[in-house]
Amino acid sequence: xxxxxxxxxxxxxxxxxxxxxxxxxxxxxxxxxxxxxxxxxxxxxxxxxxxxxxxxxxxxxxxxxxxxxxxxxxxxxxxxxxxxxxxxxxxx
Numbered sequence: 001x002x003x004x005x006x007x008x009x010x011x012x013x014x015x016x017x018x019x020x021x022x023x024x025x026x027x028x029x030x031x032x033x034x035x036x037x038x039x040x041x042x043x044x045x046x047x048x049x050x051x052x053x054x055x056x057x058x059x060x061x062x063x064x065x066x067x068x069x070x071x072x073x074x075x076x077x078x079x080x081x082x083x084x085x086x087x088x089x090x091x092x
Contacts, residue, residue: 043049
């Protein structure tokens with residue numbers, strides 16, 4: 001219900017605007033969109049950000065390798081700790 005009321009009020013407000021106000025608002029919105037697009041492109045082309053992204057990717061890869069190695073060691077330790085010793089094997 002609230003959405004319908006808000007949309008209706010917004011539509012009424014737009015209708016109440018003069019054509020000049022609507023044109024000005026449209027121009028401002030387009031300008032803001034162009035500015036945002038230019039800034040996004042500048043960020044995407046920024047070499048420092050690209051380098052930082054590559055460093056993060058490499059660090060994540062290294063962390064994954066280290067975690068995998070630690071998991072393997074933990075599994076081996078658990079296996080060794082829970083495996084029956086020679087005297088337990090003889091009694092089975």
